[in-house]
Amino acid sequence: MEIKEFTVVQKLRLDKLVAITEPTISRSQAKSAIEAGQITVDGQQVRPKDQPDLGATVHIALPDPQPIDLTPEDIPLDIVYEDADVIVVNKPQGMVVHPAPGHPNHTLVNALLAHSPLSQINGELRPGIVHRIDKDTSGLLMVAKNDHAHHSLSEQLQAKTNLREYLAIVHGNFKEDEGVIRAPLGRSPKDRKKQAVVADGRPAVTHFKVLERYGDYSLIACRLETGRTHQIRVHLAYIGHPVAGDPLYGPKRTLKGNGQFLHARELGFKQPTTGEQLDFTCPAPPIFQETVQRLRRQAGLPVDKAI
Structure with a gap:
């Protein structure tokens, strides 16, 4: 030490x-x-x-730092789009984005390093990473291949001009059809591993829209205006609709899965060099789809529509 x-x-x-x-x-x-x-x-x-x-x-x-292995690893990647500046990848549920204590290797960054050079703006441990999604959240992530692209994508995040929309299965039945959650977020004073709504936290804004109602659960779309750690999970728990399957912010009695039912479905940004607007969508993973179909059947709703 x-x-x-x-x-x-x-x-x-x-x-x-x-x-x-x-x-x-x-x-x-x-x-x-x-x-x-x-x-x-x-x-x-x-x-x-x-x-x-x-x-x-x-x-x-x-504490003494744990060794971190940034060795490129031949791990399969689901690449949705790639050009000279950017990679858009569909991250599977269960994969950590970048090496950190407790997760020194087998991460998305290890896989990306075996595929392409990455920007160095974030230093050695997070090359190419402009924004993150949690280990057990699936879906779209944009990655910078060079420093020019990293600066551009980061500026778009700061200016709130990009699009990040998520699907979530949550507990409870909403009275409203849509809404906006404005509540500052920071580290929880009661549990240092968790985030919480705190008076002196950083501003955080989440827009939500109810897509389907199943009685005890609902399917919603969430659009991020800001991107704080665990933002959607904390905001939804704060308004009484925690994400189903969330082991950190949700109840013990919940839907069985591989963690929270949260999927980054849509991503949009301007190409760093050309300025062209790029928009991408990807379907939710099989366990998410199967759970929605089961909830639809139980609620007497049509089950033939994919999400």
């Missing part, structure tokens, strides 16, 4: 102060370490935005 200490000599929020004082620690790494209790002030756990008093002692105790 790496242990460091320093004395506060300027009034700044803690995550920024750590990043300035310790050049090997980025601000995002500092924020995560503070939230995990690995960086304290005078022996007390604080928040990243707190400003320690002058003369206070900041204690840093970071």
